[in-house]
Amino acid sequence: MPASDTQALQLLLERYSLGGKDLAEPGPSEAQLRLITQAALRAPDHGDLSPFRLIVIEKNARNRLADLFESYARRHGKTEESCSIERSRALQVPVTIAIIARIDLSHPVVAAHEQWACVGGAITNILNALHMLGYAGKMLSGGKVRDQALIAAFCQPGETLVGWIVAGTPSRALRAKTSKPVDKILSWFAAD
Amino acid sequence: MPASDTQALQLLLERYSLGGKDLAEPGPSEAQLRLITQAALRAPDHGDLSPFRLIVIEKNARNRLADLFESYARRHGKTEESCSIERSRALQVPVTIAIIARIDLSHPVVAAHEQWACVGGAITNILNALHMLGYAGKMLSGGKVRDQALIAAFCQPGETLVGWIVAGTPSRALRAKTSKPVDKILSWFAAD
Numbered sequence: 001m002p003a004s005d006t007q008a009l010q011l012l013l014e015r016y017s018l019g020g021k022d023l024a025e026p027g028p029s030e031a032q033l034r035l036i037t038q039a040a041l042r043a044p045d046h047g048d049l050s051p052f053r054l055i056v057i058e059k060n061a062r063n064r065l066a067d068l069f070e071s072y073a074r075r076h077g078k079t080e081e082s083c084s085i086e087r088s089r090a091l092q093v094p095v096t097i098a099i100i101a102r103i104d105l106s107h108p109v110v111a112a113h114e115q116w117a118c119v120g121g122a123i124t125n126i127l128n129a130l131h132m133l134g135y136a137g138k139m140l141s142g143g144k145v146r147d148q149a150l151i152a153a154f155c156q157p158g159e160t161l162v163g164w165i166v167a168g169t170p171s172r173a174l175r176a177k178t179s180k181p182v183d184k185i186l187s188w189f190a191a192d
Numbered sequence: 193m194p195a196s197d198t199q200a201l202q203l204l205l206e207r208y209s210l211g212g213k214d215l216a217e218p219g220p221s222e223a224q225l226r227l228i229t230q231a232a233l234r235a236p237d238h239g240d241l242s243p244f245r246l247i248v249i250e251k252n253a254r255n256r257l258a259d260l261f262e263s264y265a266r267r268h269g270k271t272e273e274s275c276s277i278e279r280s281r282a283l284q285v286p287v288t289i290a291i292i293a294r295i296d297l298s299h300p301v302v303a304a305h306e307q308w309a310c311v312g313g314a315i316t317n318i319l320n321a322l323h324m325l326g327y328a329g330k331m332l333s334g335g336k337v338r339d340q341a342l343i344a345a346f347c348q349p350g351e352t353l354v355g356w357i358v359a360g361t362p363s364r365a366l367r368a369k370t371s372k373p374v375d376k377i378l379s380w381f382a383a384d
Contacts, residue, residue: 008200009324012231012317037374039204043316044331053377060383098381101305113293114333116305117312117354124235124313125204128320132201139236141306154381162309182229185245189290189346191252 008132015131016174017138020093023168027058027094032133036097039129043121047107051115052122052162055098055154057090064153066090072147094168099123099139101160119162130167136174137167200324207323208366209330212285215360219250219286224325228289231321235313239299243307244314244354247290247346249282256345258282264339286360291315291331293352311354322359328366329359 028036033056041050057065066087073086090096101119103112123139130137141163144150151161220228225248233242249257258279265278282288293311295304315331322329333355336342343353 005203005324005326008203009227009231009321011197011200012320012324013227013234015234017236033378034374035201035205037378038371039201041372041374041377042205042207043312044209044319046331046333050372050377053379055379055381057381061381064381064384111333113308113311113352113354116308117315119305120235120309120312121316123309124316125320127236128204128317129201132197132204134197139238141238141303160305162305179230180233180242182226182233185233185242186226186229187245187247189247189249189253189256192256 011132012128013179014174015128017127018136018170018174019138019140020089020166022171023093023136023166024171025094025169027168028130028133028135033095033097036126036129036133039125040122043118043125045118045121046114047110049104049107049110049115049118051102051104052119053100053102054126055100057096057098057164058094062091062093062096065096068150068153069144071149072144076143093166095166097126097165097167098154099162099165100155101162102158103160123162123165126165130165134169135167136170137165140164140166203324204320205371206366207320209319210328210362210366211330211332212281212358212360214363215285215328215358216363217286217360219360220322220325220327225287225289228318228321228325231317232314235310235317237310237313238306239302241296241299241302241307241310243294243296244311245292245294245351246318247292249288249290249356250286254283254285254288257288260342260345261336263341264336268335285358287358289318289357289359290346291354291357292347293354294350295352315354315357318357322357326361327359328362329357332356332358 069086073083103115145161261278261282265275295307337353
């Protein structure tokens with residue numbers, strides 16, 4: 001096994017999520033975002049449907065996202081402080097990538113759950129690619145993905161707002177992750 | 193950006209699927225299957241639910257899978273030749289990994305589609321890890337995942353048989369994959 005492959009696997013095994021408060025400038029460049037999208041498109045995709053698309057929020061567009069987050073907080077009766085925290089959530093992150101699913105519920109061959117699995121593979125490969133490029137990130141969802149104003153800002157009819165990947169340069173050392181036990185997950189099929 | 197990272201990203205971008213007829217011995221060892229499972233567990237998993245498990249079919253257990261595949265073909269009125277092809281599908285692959293989803297439809301926080309996305313991330317990272325270890329593989333599903341005898345062989349009540357990842361050593365050179373165009377998938381959020 002070539003050494004580089006062991007190293008690549010190590011990167012895959014050590015990747016973990018960092019949220020907005022641990023992400024600093026710079027975020028991925030446009031050229032890197034295009035590579036990251038290529039990685040997303042390498043997830044297994046039954047029927048070659050590409051059942052997702054990505055919308056990058058960066059630079060000045062973050063103010064528009066901040067307005068949407070703040071308005072969401074206000075409509076949910078949050079305190080002034082919580083509204084301000086929601087605003088800063090959008091502003092502090094160098095690059096946010098909205099994940100939009102395009103699930104064809106009436107596809108004759110590919111079940112909806114297989115399309116969702118492809119969306120999840122894309123999310124995973126985006127996070128893998130960010131990590132391999134020296135960035136960190138985290139997939140976020142929660143109540144905001146069901147907010148009509150946010151859905152209207154990101155989705156066409158029939159699309160689903162899955163959430164956001166926040167991305168940037170890690171502002172603290174990545175801590176070593178303890179490995180999860182595999183024995184609850186992995187078993188062998190008996191010969192008879 | 194360290195050179196090893198560029199190489200890792202390249203491995204992610206060049207990974208593609210190879211089916212059973214292009215897979216030779218050996219398949220991944222038990223130690224490697226445990227690493228591959230670790231990679232599966234690094235997919236983003238809202239609520240830390242691990243909504244999947246893996247069952248490895250290798251060595252003599254392949255005969256039991258071959259019996260199940262052949263019986264499926266017979267019950268679907270396939271020709272003798274097709275039944276024999278179904279048998280050999282199970283026997284020719286060094287290692288097959290059944291993917292079983294455990295979706296909690298009544299989870300108070302994590303929507304079913306987020307759990308499916310985690311299953312898809314696990315599948316993607318299994319294929320990534322196989323590629324980085326020098327193996328190849330492919331995710332397969334189709335009519336057999338809805339077969340009651342196969343479901344009974346692999347699933348507990350409430351679980352879903354998602355399909356199988358076939359895995360082994362590539363028996364032909366990996367062809368260069370052309371990059372998919374990203375412009376249909378990737379766009380930028382307007383500032384206003």
